[in-house]
Amino acid sequence: MRDEFAKIDWLKTRFELDGNDGEVVIGIGDDAAVMDFGNRPTVITVDTQVENVHFRLDLISHRDVGYRAMVAAVSDIWAMAAMPSASVVALNLPANLSDEAFQELIEGLADAARGTGARVIGGNLSRGDALSITTTVFGLPIAQPIGRDSARVGDAVYVTGTLGAAALGLAVLEAGRLDLEHGPRFAERWRKPPMNGQAARSLAKLATAAVDVSDGCLQDLGHVCAASHVGATLFAHALPLDPGYEATCQSLDVDPRELALTGGEDYELLFTAAQSTEAASFATLIGEITEGSGVRVVDERGESIEFARGGFRHFS
Numbered sequence: 001m002r003d004e005f006a007k008i009d010w011l012k013t014r015f016e017l018d019g020n021d022g023e024v025v026i027g028i029g030d031d032a033a034v035m036d037f038g039n040r041p042t043v044i045t046v047d048t049q050v051e052n053v054h055f056r057l058d059l060i061s062h063r064d065v066g067y068r069a070m071v072a073a074v075s076d077i078w079a080m081a082a083m084p085s086a087s088v089v090a091l092n093l094p095a096n097l098s099d100e101a102f103q104e105l106i107e108g109l110a111d112a113a114r115g116t117g118a119r120v121i122g123g124n125l126s127r128g129d130a131l132s133i134t135t136t137v138f139g140l141p142i143a144q145p146i147g148r149d150s151a152r153v154g155d156a157v158y159v160t161g162t163l164g165a166a167a168l169g170l171a172v173l174e175a176g177r178l179d180l181e182h183g184p185r186f187a188e189r190w191r192k193p194p195m196n197g198q199a200a201r202s203l204a205k206l207a208t209a210a211v212d213v214s215d216g217c218l219q220d221l222g223h224v225c226a227a228s229h230v231g232a233t234l235f236a237h238a239l240p241l242d243p244g245y246e247a248t249c250q251s252l253d254v255d256p257r258e259l260a261l262t263g264g265e266d267y268e269l270l271f272t273a274a275q276s277t278e279a280a281s282f283a284t285l286i287g288e289i290t291e292g293s294g295v296r297v298v299d300e301r302g303e304s305i306e307f308a309r310g311g312f313r314h315f316s
C-alpha cells in the first residue's frame with residue numbers, strides 16, 4: 001500500500017464495511033462525495049495543501065498560497081458539475097508565522113472564496129511545524145452530479161483551458177528562470193489556478209463523466225477509464241498548449257508533450273461527451289473513449305507514444 005491509489009482503494013473497501021443508509025449517492029473514489037439528506041444532493045470534498053509538499057514559501061507568497069488552496073479544493077466541486085456554496089478551513093500555523101503573513105494568507109483565501117462562491121463559514125486553527133491548509137467545500141449540483149464512472153465508448157474526450165502550463169510555471173520557478181520571456185506568465189499560472197465555474201455550468205449540460213486535472217491529464221483520464229470500465233486514446237498532437245509553452249519547455253530542457261500529459265496541478269476540467277460544437281465552444285477535443293482499458297497516447301500518424309512518468313502520486 002505504498003501508493004496513494006492503493007491506499008484510496010483500501011480506504012474505500014474499509015469504509016464500505018460500515019454500510020450505506022441510503023444517504024450516500026457517491027462515496028470514496030470520485031472527485032467529491034455526494035450526500036442526499038432528503039432535500040437535495042450535496043457535494044462534499046476536502047483538500048490539504050502542505051508547505052514543502054505542495055508549495056515552497058520561497059516560490060509563492062502567503063496570499064497566493066491561500067488563493068491556490070481554495071481554488072484547488074473548489075476544482076473538485078466543479079469537476080462534479082456542481083457549484084460551491086460554502087467552505088470550512090483548518091489551518092496549521094507554524095509558531096514563527098507573522099501576523100502579516102497570516103493576514104495575507106487569509107486575504108488570498110477570501111479572494112478565492114468570493115470568486116468561486118465558496119464562502120468561508122467556519123474552520124479550525126492549530127499550531128504545526130509546517131504551514132498547512134485543509135479546505136472542505138460544500139456544493140450543489142447544477143443539474144445531476146457527474147462522476148467518473150459513466151464515460152461511454154464512442155464519447156469524445158474534452159479538456160478546458162490548456163495543459164502543462166502550471167507544471168511549466170513550477171519548473172520555471174524551481175529553475176529560477178523568471179528571466180525567460182514567458183517565464184513570469186507560467187509562474188503566475190501555477191500560483192493561481194483557473195476559475196472554471198462557467199466551464200462547470202457548460203459541461204453540466206452535456207458531459208457523461210468528468211474529472212479535474214490535478215495529477216496530470218494522463219493519470220486523471222486513467223481514473224475515468226478505470227471507474228467507467230473503458231479505455232481511451234489521447235491525441236498528443238491535439239493537446240491545447242499556451243503560446244510560448246514549447247519555447248519555454250525547450251529553454252528548460254523539458255519534453256513539452258510529456259509535461260502537458262503528466263505535469264500536475266492544471267486544475268482544468270476533463271470530461272467525456274458526445275462530440276458537439278457546443279462542447280468545442282469551451283473545451284478542446286483531445287481524444288476518444290474506446291473499448292478495453294487504460295489510456296493509449298498516439299501521435300498524428302496514429303502511432304503509440306510511451307512515457308516514463310505516469311503523473312503525480314503521493315507516497316511514491
Ligand SMILES: [Mg+2]
Nearest residue numbers: 031076212214
Ligand atoms: Mg479531482
